[in-house]
Every structure is written in structure tokens, then in C-alpha cells.
Amino acid sequence: MKHSGSEILGQFLSRPGTDAPISVVGGGATGIQFLFEIEHFLRYHKYKNKLRLIDSGDQVLKQFPGQLARYVETLMTDLNIEYYPTTYFRGQQQGKIRLEDKNIGSQFELASSLTFLFSGKSQGSLLKANAFGQVIVDQQILQHVFVAGDCSYYQSIGSNTLTAQSAVRKGKLAARNLLRHSGLFKLLEPYLHRDIGYVISLGPSNAVGWLALENNVVTGLAAYTIKEIVEAQYDLLLVGIDTYLL
Numbered sequence: 001m002k003h004s005g006s007e008i009l010g011q012f013l014s015r016p017g018t019d020a021p022i023s024v025v026g027g028g029a030t031g032i033q034f035l036f037e038i039e040h041f042l043r044y045h046k047y048k049n050k051l052r053l054i055d056s057g058d059q060v061l062k063q064f065p066g067q068l069a070r071y072v073e074t075l076m077t078d079l080n081i082e083y084y085p086t087t088y089f090r091g092q093q094q095g096k097i098r099l100e101d102k103n104i105g106s107q108f109e110l111a112s113s114l115t116f117l118f119s120g121k122s123q124g125s126l127l128k129a130n131a132f133g134q135v136i137v138d139q140q141i142l143q144h145v146f147v148a149g150d151c152s153y154y155q156s157i158g159s160n161t162l163t164a165q166s167a168v169r170k171g172k173l174a175a176r177n178l179l180r181h182s183g184l185f186k187l188l189e190p191y192l193h194r195d196i197g198y199v200i201s202l203g204p205s206n207a208v209g210w211l212a213l214e215n216n217v218v219t220g221l222a223a224y225t226i227k228e229i230v231e232a233q234y235d236l237l238l239v240g241i242d243t244y245l246l
């Protein structure tokens, strides 16, 4: 919290004996975004460390349309980032990373001065809710208990993705339904929000994502601009200015 990531990374890499490759584990949205930030940092500061991505899947960004993975994998090739798909991270000790081939089961080691783990985390307490955001326990609807955000799964056609986009829509719906529920008619509104896009940044001036329809893939500066706007919109909401139309 006291120092920026680039400051910490710079201090580490300026120490002697740190010129072995840097490993990023995890090809999900977080791992990919960090990978390209680190790549830009190394290039900008002229560090010679090679960069590699290790992922247990057979392609990156598995939960997104395949075109996003293909764009990212091509970019990794262009930027000389080593890619180890279908590979498990098993540990790191004294400048060496231990990996396991997922298909064959054989283990091997590679030199790695620094290893970042972005292997995700499993969801803890997930609460089921009906389409109005009211919690369901043992098939009983708790009329007065509403839930929203990552910890909720709504039984409706709306999006249950673990994203700020869904969390904001569910939160707003739950708030409206709380008010409606305390009114005379108790006519609640169902959750119908479908994802309208998702953008993953690839360094400070590139991004990839989809907009409106899952096969409508946006890349480059256009995608980056969308990401900046979406983030600004979220920051505005957190300070009380609601600019969401959909």
C-alpha cells in the first residue's frame, strides 16, 4: 500500500542476481492484465528479463469468446512472451519454479527470479436468490433478506458473472426492491440484466474485449478507451453519481 507496484518491481530487479525470467501463473483476466503491465514495465525500463505465462488451461481467458484468447496469444508471440499452456505451477524454491505437464503428469523445473500467482480463488459463501434478489434457504424465500454482488446467484435470466457490471446491476435492483417491498403493493422488479461487454487491458495502450454481442470483439485503442470510460463510470457511481443508463 505504501509503494507502487512499479517501484517494488524496480527495486527488486535492480538487485544483483535477478536477471532470470519472470513467471506469471494464471491466464485469467487478472493474470493476463498483470502480464502485459509487467511486459510494458520491463520494456520501458530496459530490463532484459524474459517473461513467461504458465496456465493450466489449453487457452487463456477461458470464460470469454475464443477470439479474445487468439488475440492475446498472438500478442504474446509478438512480444516474445513464453507460453506454457496445460501446465500446473507446483512451487518455487531458490530461483527455480517447479511445473507439471497437465497431460503427461511429468514435473520439470525452470529458472525464475520472480513468480506472480494469479490462480484465482474459489467462491466462499454463495447465496442463492430468486429473480427479485431475495435470499432462498432450503427452498424457502426469505422475504426480508436481499443479496447482491459476487456472493449472490440469482435464479433468473440475468447475468451472474463475478464482475462489477453484474454487482452494480444486482445492487441497484436489490435497493429498488427493498423500497418496493416496504411499500403498499410489494410489486417487485425481476433481475434481467444481460452483460453488455467486458474489456481486458493489455498494457497502457491496448486492450481486448467484446461489446454488445459476444462475437463483436474490440481490440487496440478502441477497446482501451471503452475500458477507461467504464472504469470512470464505476468510480463516479462509488462517489454517488449514477451515469448507468442500461
Ligand SMILES: Cc1cc2nc3c(=O)[nH]c(=O)nc-3n(C[C@H](O)[C@H](O)[C@H](O)COP(=O)(O)OP(=O)(O)OC[C@H]3O[C@@H](n4cnc5c(N)ncnc54)[C@H](O)[C@@H]3O)c2cc1C
Residues within 6 Å of the ligand: 030, 148, 149, 150, 151, 162, 163, 164, 165, 166, 167, 199
Ligand atoms: C484483481 C481484480 C480485477 C477485477 N477487474 C474487474 C474488471 O475489470 N471489470 C469488472 O467488471 N470486474 C472486475 N473484477 C470483479 C469485481 O471487482 C467484482 O465483481 C466486484 O467488486 C464485486 O462487488 P461486490 O460488492 O460483490 O464485492 P467486493 O467489491 O469484493 O466487496 C465486498 C466487500 O465486503 C467486505 N467484506 C467481506 N466480508 C465481510 C465481512 N464478513 N464483514 C464485513 N465486510 C466484509 C470486503 O472487505 C469488501 O469491501 C475484478 C476483481 C479483481 C479481484
